[in-house]
Amino acid sequence: MNLSDLQQFCGSGDDYPDLAEPFSHEGQTYATDGALLIRVPRMAEVSKPCPKLLLSHLPGLLGENYDGQWIAIPVLPAPSTLTCPNCNGSGKVYPCPECEGERSVKYVGKTADWGIECPLCKGYGHVDDGETAMECGNCQGSGCKETNLLANKKVGEVRVENRLLRKIATLPDVELFAPRKSGVNEVFFRFTGGVGVVMVLREYIDTDEG
Ligand SMILES: [Zn+2]
Numbered sequence: 001m002n003l004s005d006l007q008q009f010c011g012s013g014d015d016y017p018d019l020a021e022p023f024s025h026e027g028q029t030y031a032t033d034g035a036l037l038i039r040v041p042r043m044a045e046v047s048k049p050c051p052k053l054l055l056s057h058l059p060g061l062l063g064e065n066y067d068g069q070w071i072a073i074p075v076l077p078a079p080s081t082l083t084c085p086n087c088n089g090s091g092k093v094y095p096c097p098e099c100e101g102e103r104s105v106k107y108v109g110k111t112a113d114w115g116i117e118c119p120l121c122k123g124y125g126h127v128d129d130g131e132t133a134m135e136c137g138n139c140q141g142s143g144c145k146e147t148n149l150l151a152n153k154k155v156g157e158v159r160v161e162n163r164l165l166r167k168i169a170t171l172p173d174v175e176l177f178a179p180r181k182s183g184v185n186e187v188f189f190r191f192t193g194g195v196g197v198v199m200v201l202r203e204y205i206d207t208d209e210g
Protein backbone atom coordinates (compact mmCIF):
# COMPACT_ATOMS: atom_id res chain seq x y z
CA MET A 1 0.00 0.00 0.00
CA ASN A 2 1.37 3.40 -0.95
CA LEU A 3 0.37 6.92 -0.04
CA SER A 4 -2.13 7.34 -2.87
CA ASP A 5 -3.83 4.03 -1.96
CA LEU A 6 -4.11 5.33 1.58
CA GLN A 7 -5.47 8.69 0.43
CA GLN A 8 -8.57 6.90 -0.97
CA PHE A 9 -9.64 6.25 2.62
CA CYS A 10 -9.42 9.88 3.70
CA GLY A 11 -12.42 12.19 3.86
CA SER A 12 -13.11 14.86 1.27
CA GLY A 13 -12.37 17.51 3.87
CA ASP A 14 -15.85 19.04 3.61
CA ASP A 15 -17.12 17.63 6.89
CA TYR A 16 -13.88 17.16 8.80
CA PRO A 17 -10.94 19.10 7.31
CA ASP A 18 -8.67 17.31 9.82
CA LEU A 19 -9.39 13.97 8.12
CA ALA A 20 -8.54 15.01 4.56
CA GLU A 21 -5.02 13.55 4.79
CA PRO A 22 -3.43 10.46 6.36
CA PHE A 23 -1.75 10.93 9.75
CA SER A 24 0.84 9.07 11.81
CA HIS A 25 0.74 8.13 15.47
CA GLU A 26 3.15 5.95 17.49
CA GLY A 27 4.63 3.83 14.73
CA GLN A 28 1.48 3.56 12.62
CA THR A 29 -0.08 5.56 9.81
CA TYR A 30 -3.86 5.98 9.55
CA ALA A 31 -6.46 7.17 7.06
CA THR A 32 -10.13 7.79 7.86
CA ASP A 33 -13.21 9.55 6.51
CA GLY A 34 -15.02 9.34 9.85
CA ALA A 35 -16.93 6.16 8.96
CA LEU A 36 -14.07 3.88 7.96
CA LEU A 37 -10.53 3.87 9.35
CA ILE A 38 -7.49 1.89 8.24
CA ARG A 39 -4.07 1.50 9.86
CA VAL A 40 -0.80 0.49 8.21
CA PRO A 41 2.81 0.46 9.45
CA ARG A 42 4.16 3.99 9.70
CA MET A 43 4.94 5.65 6.36
CA ALA A 44 7.98 7.89 6.64
CA GLU A 45 6.44 10.47 4.31
CA VAL A 46 3.36 10.97 6.54
CA SER A 47 4.33 13.32 9.35
CA LYS A 48 0.95 14.90 10.12
CA PRO A 49 0.05 14.10 13.76
CA CYS A 50 -3.20 12.47 14.91
CA PRO A 51 -6.08 15.00 14.85
CA LYS A 52 -7.10 15.94 18.40
CA LEU A 53 -10.67 14.73 17.93
CA LEU A 54 -9.38 11.19 17.34
CA LEU A 55 -6.64 10.91 19.96
CA SER A 56 -8.85 9.53 22.72
CA HIS A 57 -10.63 7.11 20.35
CA LEU A 58 -7.60 5.45 18.78
CA PRO A 59 -6.63 3.15 21.68
CA GLY A 60 -9.12 0.30 21.83
CA LEU A 61 -10.73 1.11 18.49
CA LEU A 62 -8.74 -1.39 16.46
CA GLY A 63 -8.87 -4.98 17.63
CA GLU A 64 -10.99 -8.09 17.92
CA ASN A 65 -12.52 -6.71 21.09
CA TYR A 66 -15.87 -8.55 20.75
CA ASP A 67 -17.09 -12.08 20.05
CA GLY A 68 -17.01 -12.80 16.32
CA GLN A 69 -15.69 -14.85 13.45
CA TRP A 70 -13.63 -14.09 10.35
CA ILE A 71 -15.61 -13.96 7.11
CA ALA A 72 -14.97 -12.87 3.52
CA ILE A 73 -16.58 -9.64 2.25
CA PRO A 74 -20.17 -10.36 1.16
CA VAL A 75 -20.93 -10.21 -2.57
CA LEU A 76 -22.05 -6.64 -3.27
CA PRO A 77 -24.50 -5.40 -5.89
CA ALA A 78 -23.41 -2.58 -8.20
CA PRO A 79 -24.46 0.78 -6.75
CA SER A 80 -27.67 2.30 -8.06
CA THR A 81 -26.65 5.70 -9.35
CA LEU A 82 -28.06 8.72 -11.09
CA THR A 83 -26.39 11.53 -12.92
CA CYS A 84 -25.16 14.06 -10.40
CA PRO A 85 -27.63 16.96 -10.48
CA ASN A 86 -25.02 19.40 -9.22
CA CYS A 87 -22.63 19.05 -12.19
CA ASN A 88 -24.95 17.32 -14.70
CA GLY A 89 -22.56 14.38 -14.81
CA SER A 90 -19.44 16.31 -15.84
CA GLY A 91 -17.82 15.95 -12.43
CA LYS A 92 -16.71 19.58 -12.67
CA VAL A 93 -18.23 22.81 -11.49
CA TYR A 94 -17.37 26.43 -12.17
CA PRO A 95 -17.84 28.62 -9.11
CA CYS A 96 -19.91 31.68 -9.84
CA PRO A 97 -17.56 34.67 -10.34
CA GLU A 98 -20.14 37.06 -8.90
CA CYS A 99 -20.73 35.40 -5.51
CA GLU A 100 -17.71 33.01 -5.58
CA GLY A 101 -20.01 30.09 -4.88
CA GLU A 102 -21.59 31.74 -1.85
CA ARG A 103 -25.05 31.81 -3.54
CA SER A 104 -25.85 35.27 -2.25
CA VAL A 105 -24.30 38.69 -2.55
CA LYS A 106 -24.09 41.22 0.20
CA TYR A 107 -25.10 44.81 0.03
CA VAL A 108 -24.04 47.34 2.59
CA GLY A 109 -26.89 49.61 3.52
CA LYS A 110 -27.24 52.68 5.69
CA THR A 111 -28.67 50.84 8.65
CA ALA A 112 -27.78 47.18 8.00
CA ASP A 113 -26.01 44.79 5.62
CA TRP A 114 -28.19 42.31 3.82
CA GLY A 115 -27.74 39.48 1.38
CA ILE A 116 -29.83 38.78 -1.69
CA GLU A 117 -29.85 35.79 -4.02
CA CYS A 118 -26.95 36.14 -6.44
CA PRO A 119 -28.38 37.53 -9.69
CA LEU A 120 -25.73 35.86 -11.90
CA CYS A 121 -26.11 32.23 -10.78
CA LYS A 122 -29.63 32.67 -9.36
CA GLY A 123 -28.53 31.34 -6.00
CA TYR A 124 -27.07 28.15 -7.45
CA GLY A 125 -23.44 28.98 -6.63
CA HIS A 126 -22.13 27.63 -9.95
CA VAL A 127 -22.23 28.74 -13.56
CA ASP A 128 -22.18 26.56 -16.71
CA ASP A 129 -18.61 27.32 -17.69
CA GLY A 130 -15.74 29.50 -16.70
CA GLU A 131 -11.99 29.67 -16.39
CA THR A 132 -11.38 27.63 -13.28
CA ALA A 133 -13.10 24.27 -12.99
CA MET A 134 -13.34 22.63 -9.59
CA GLU A 135 -14.12 19.05 -8.69
CA CYS A 136 -17.83 18.71 -7.94
CA GLY A 137 -18.20 18.23 -4.19
CA ASN A 138 -21.54 16.48 -4.53
CA CYS A 139 -20.16 13.48 -6.48
CA GLN A 140 -16.42 13.88 -5.71
CA GLY A 141 -15.81 14.38 -9.44
CA SER A 142 -17.31 11.06 -10.51
CA GLY A 143 -20.32 12.61 -12.24
CA CYS A 144 -22.75 10.18 -10.67
CA LYS A 145 -24.34 9.97 -7.29
CA GLU A 146 -25.26 6.82 -5.42
CA THR A 147 -29.01 6.91 -4.86
CA ASN A 148 -29.49 4.45 -2.03
CA LEU A 149 -26.88 5.46 0.51
CA LEU A 150 -28.38 3.17 3.11
CA ALA A 151 -28.16 -0.06 1.07
CA ASN A 152 -26.40 -2.47 3.37
CA LYS A 153 -25.35 -6.05 4.03
CA LYS A 154 -25.56 -8.17 7.10
CA VAL A 155 -22.13 -8.78 8.65
CA GLY A 156 -22.67 -11.30 11.42
CA GLU A 157 -25.36 -9.76 13.61
CA VAL A 158 -24.92 -6.15 12.46
CA ARG A 159 -25.27 -4.27 9.19
CA VAL A 160 -22.71 -2.24 7.25
CA GLU A 161 -23.43 0.16 4.37
CA ASN A 162 -22.59 -1.21 0.93
CA ARG A 163 -20.74 1.98 -0.03
CA LEU A 164 -18.32 1.37 2.86
CA LEU A 165 -18.01 -2.36 2.13
CA ARG A 166 -17.14 -1.52 -1.50
CA LYS A 167 -14.21 0.59 -0.30
CA ILE A 168 -13.01 -2.18 2.03
CA ALA A 169 -13.33 -4.74 -0.76
CA THR A 170 -10.54 -2.95 -2.67
CA LEU A 171 -8.02 -3.95 0.03
CA PRO A 172 -5.89 -7.07 -0.61
CA ASP A 173 -7.15 -10.35 0.96
CA VAL A 174 -9.49 -8.53 3.28
CA GLU A 175 -11.56 -10.33 5.92
CA LEU A 176 -14.21 -8.96 8.29
CA PHE A 177 -14.53 -9.96 11.93
CA ALA A 178 -18.30 -10.54 11.95
CA PRO A 179 -19.88 -9.97 15.39
CA ARG A 180 -21.85 -12.89 16.84
CA LYS A 181 -24.07 -10.45 18.77
CA SER A 182 -25.67 -7.12 17.93
CA GLY A 183 -24.77 -4.07 19.98
CA VAL A 184 -21.32 -3.76 18.40
CA ASN A 185 -20.66 -0.24 17.06
CA GLU A 186 -17.75 -0.95 14.71
CA VAL A 187 -16.67 -3.98 12.72
CA PHE A 188 -12.96 -4.81 12.72
CA PHE A 189 -11.25 -6.05 9.55
CA ARG A 190 -7.77 -7.11 8.41
CA PHE A 191 -6.00 -7.19 5.07
CA THR A 192 -2.52 -7.87 3.77
CA GLY A 193 -0.51 -4.97 5.16
CA GLY A 194 -2.92 -3.54 7.71
CA VAL A 195 -6.10 -3.53 9.74
CA GLY A 196 -9.16 -1.32 9.94
CA VAL A 197 -12.52 -0.65 11.45
CA VAL A 198 -15.85 0.37 9.90
CA MET A 199 -18.91 1.82 11.57
CA VAL A 200 -22.10 -0.17 11.84
CA LEU A 201 -25.35 1.11 10.32
CA ARG A 202 -27.61 1.88 13.27
CA GLU A 203 -30.90 2.49 11.53
CA TYR A 204 -31.94 0.78 8.36
CA ILE A 205 -35.03 0.12 6.34
CA ASP A 206 -36.30 -3.46 6.47
CA THR A 207 -36.65 -3.71 2.71
CA ASP A 208 -32.91 -3.15 2.14
CA GLU A 209 -30.91 -5.98 0.67
CA GLY A 210 -30.14 -8.77 3.07
ZN1 LIG B 1 -23.51 33.61 -7.91
Ligand SMILES: [Zn+2]
Pocket (backbone or CB within 6 Å): 084, 085, 086, 087, 088, 089, 090, 091, 092, 136, 137, 138, 139, 140, 141, 142, 143, 144
Ligand atom coordinates in the same frame (compact mmCIF):
# COMPACT_ATOMS: atom_id res chain seq x y z
ZN1 LIG C 1 -21.28 16.16 -9.46
